[in-house]
Amino acid sequence: MDDDVPPGDASPTPRPKARRPRKGTAERRAEILRAAANTFGSKGYKNGSLTDVAEQVGITHAGVLHHFGTKEQLLIEVLEYRDKEDVRDLEGQHIPGGQELFAHLVRTARMNVDRRGIVQGYSVLTGESVTENHPARAWVTERFEVLRGEIADAIDDISGGRVPHQDAVLAASAIIGVMDGLQVQWLLDETVDLPESTTFAIEAILSATLVKGHAPRTETTQ
Amino acid sequence: MDDDVPPGDASPTPRPKARRPRKGTAERRAEILRAAANTFGSKGYKNGSLTDVAEQVGITHAGVLHHFGTKEQLLIEVLEYRDKEDVRDLEGQHIPGGQELFAHLVRTARMNVDRRGIVQGYSVLTGESVTENHPARAWVTERFEVLRGEIADAIDDISGGRVPHQDAVLAASAIIGVMDGLQVQWLLDETVDLPESTTFAIEAILSATLVKGHAPRTETTQ
DNA sequence: CACACATTACTAACTTGTCAGTAAGGCCGA
DNA sequence: TCGGCCTTACTGACAAGTTAGTAATGTGTG
Numbered sequence: 175m176d177d178d179v180p181p182g183d184a185s186p187t188p189r190p191k192a193r194r195p196r197k198g199t200a201e202r203r204a205e206i207l208r209a210a211a212n213t214f215g216s217k218g219y220k221n222g223s224l225t226d227v228a229e230q231v232g233i234t235h236a237g238v239l240h241h242f243g244t245k246e247q248l249l250i251e252v253l254e255y256r257d258k259e260d261v262r263d264l265e266g267q268h269i270p271g272g273q274e275l276f277a278h279l280v281r282t283a284r285m286n287v288d289r290r291g292i293v294q295g296y297s298v299l300t301g302e303s304v305t306e307n308h309p310a311r312a313w314v315t316e317r318f319e320v321l322r323g324e325i326a327d328a329i330d331d332i333s334g335g336r337v338p339h340q341d342a343v344l345a346a347s348a349i350i351g352v353m354d355g356l357q358v359q360w361l362l363d364e365t366v367d368l369p370e371s372t373t374f375a376i377e378a379i380l381s382a383t384l385v386k387g388h389a390p391r392t393e394t395t396q
Numbered sequence: 397m398d399d400d401v402p403p404g405d406a407s408p409t410p411r412p413k414a415r416r417p418r419k420g421t422a423e424r425r426a427e428i429l430r431a432a433a434n435t436f437g438s439k440g441y442k443n444g445s446l447t448d449v450a451e452q453v454g455i456t457h458a459g460v461l462h463h464f465g466t467k468e469q470l471l472i473e474v475l476e477y478r479d480k481e482d483v484r485d486l487e488g489q490h491i492p493g494g495q496e497l498f499a500h501l502v503r504t505a506r507m508n509v510d511r512r513g514i515v516q517g518y519s520v521l522t523g524e525s526v527t528e529n530h531p532a533r534a535w536v537t538e539r540f541e542v543l544r545g546e547i548a549d550a551i552d553d554i555s556g557g558r559v560p561h562q563d564a565v566l567a568a569s570a571i572i573g574v575m576d577g578l579q580v581q582w583l584l585d586e587t588v589d590l591p592e593s594t595t596f597a598i599e600a601i602l603s604a605t606l607v608k609g610h611a612p613r614t615e616t617t618q
Numbered sequence: 619c620a621c622a623c624a625t626t627a628c629t630a631a632c633t634t635g636t637c638a639g640t641a642a643g644g645c646c647g648a
Numbered sequence: 649t650c651g652g653c654c655t656t657a658c659t660g661a662c663a664a665g666t667t668a669g670t671a672a673t674g675t676g677t678g
Contacts, residue, residue: 196643196656217527221442223633235634237658245634294526301523304516304583305440315584322581322588341596347581347588348574348597355573359544361526362537366544366569375570378604379597421622445667457668459624467668 203241205231207255210238210248215295218302219249219310246309253313275328276376283353283372293357300354322346329383337387345383349376425463427453429477432460432470437517440524441471441532468531475535497550498598505575505594515579522576544568551605559609567605571598 209230213222224235224245242248261268270278286293303314325346329337337345352375360368431452435444446457446467464470483490492500508515525536547568551559559567574597582590 199656202657218442218524220440221527224635225633233657234659236636236660239635240657243635297526298523300580301520302440304519304580305443306438311584318581318584344589344593344596347578347593348600351574351577351581351593351597352570353573353577354580355575355577356569358522358526358576359540359569359573362533362540367566371566371569371573374566374604375573375597375601378570378601381604382596382600424623446669447667455623456625458626458670461669462623465669 202231204255206238206241206248207252210252211256211295212291214249214252215291215298218298219308220302224248249309250313253310269324271324271328272331273328275325276380279325279349279353279376280369280373283356284369286357287360287368290361294361297354297358297361301358318350321350325349329380333384333387337383341383341386345379348379352376352379424453426477428460428463428470429474432474433478433517434513436471436474436521437513438520440520441530442524446470471531472535475532491546493546493550494553495550497547498602501547501571501575501598502591502595505578506591508579509582509590512583516583519576519580519583523580540572543572547571551602555606555609559605563605563608567601570601574598574601 206227210222210227212230213226216222217226224238227248228235228238238248239245242251269275299310300314302308303310305311322343323346326339326342329342329345330339333342353372356366356368356371356375360366428449432444432449434452435448438444439448446460449470450457450460460470464473491497521532522536524530525532527533544565545568548561548564551564551567552561555564575594578588578590578593578597582588
């Protein structure tokens with residue numbers, strides 16, 4: 175191979191490493207992500223194979239790897255994709271605060287009955303994530319952390335600060351806990367009334383928390 | 397080697413299919429079961445291998461298969477073993493009823509902080525079990541069913557039947573839900589106060605349930 | 619001895635990931 | 649607009665490692 179470079183003007187266009195995907199690529203990737211979400215959801219991350227994902231979009235597993243590099247990267251992008259999708263149909267951009275948040279949680283539980291696949295995916299992945307070095311572990315952990323913070327803030331908000339923040343966090347953990355725990359029970363046995371039980375529990379925890387912060391008498395500043 | 401069999405008394409004991417295990421076999425099996433519980437607990441059923449289990453007791457994976465036949469059978473026996481172990485140190489034989497049950501649940505949550513492995517095993521397996529055709533699915537489902545029944549009965553008991561059974565079941569599901577859901581959060585983030593949050597939630601749900609059944613006025617039979 | 623228990627050796631099925639090669643898209647210069 | 653030409657998108661074959669389960673063979677105990 176001849177190596178001689180044209181003397182003067184080497185590299186007139188300073189193209190560092192621009193990747194220019196083709197026209198339908200973005201949609202293709204989204205297709206794969208949906209398929210992967212489906213597979214990881216029904217079979218778990220460890221048990222769901224790349225071939226399984228690939229077949230759903232009519233390509234080979236090597237094709238999937240072409241787009242995502244590794245299986246782990248695919249999982250990460252699935253999670254990010256889910257995050258975006260989740261917030262998409264939400265009014266503003268963030269999850270609401272105050273009283274509105276709890277209405278949102280109850281509404282979500284109600285909606286989840288018609289989104290079995292999503293719920294299953296979430297449950298399987300959450301359960302799997304507590305194993306050693308699971309690639310979704312950080313994501314799940316952070317998700318819980320953020321959610322606890324938001325719910326605790328909402329409690330602070332509607333209680334006007336009468337509830338000690340520590341108690342608010344305690345209640346927030348419990349609320350997330352019931353929601354997740356009930357989902358698993360419901361997935362295994364549809365006779366479990368997911369929305370009713372969730373609603374009931376959230377109200378119970380919430381009212382107990384607020385009562386606790388109600389203070390026997392006046393306790394404004396001190 | 398010479399093949400000639402002693403002429404007369406061949407097989408004086410007519411045992412067609414009797415298995416007579418050796419001396420230490422029972423303990424050996426128990427050892428394997430504990431190892432398997434450990435492996436399935438930390439890595440999940442799908443991800444935990446027979447070799448992994450075998451190495452913990454100093455044999456090969458084929459040795460494990462000699463005792464249990466298949467990996468699935470091993471899992472089933474692990475679950476049965478756990479069931480027996482769980483009830484072993486309990487006073488009578490069954491989980492208590494009435495007020496005592498809730499005290500027991502809270503006590504369990506408190507103990508679980510020092511049994512991380514057990515909790516992880518339970519969480520991973522429960523999450524995995526919602527996947528299609530999972531070998532532990534029936535076991536987990538039944539376990540939930542029984543537990544819901546026992547808790548609902550306890551509520552019926554301490555409320556003196558004032559709470560509609562339907563509501564009791566609703567509350568029972570929720571109580572199991574918080575316990576399981578909080579465990580997962582705690583496994584991922586130790587700052588989550590497992591016993592406190594669990595205790596608080598159980599009390600909240602319980603009191604809300606009883607208040608609901610308190611009846612505005614007299615409502616004895618109708 | 620006979621058999622429970624265990625090993626070694628092996629198979630068949632899968633796994634993720636790599637690689638070379640092919641077909642076609644899209645930009646650029648003439 | 650035509651013809652190069654590099655890149656993207658993908659396949660098919662294969663590598664290297666798992667896995668569960670089987671079969672043949674030892675060995676020590678009852």
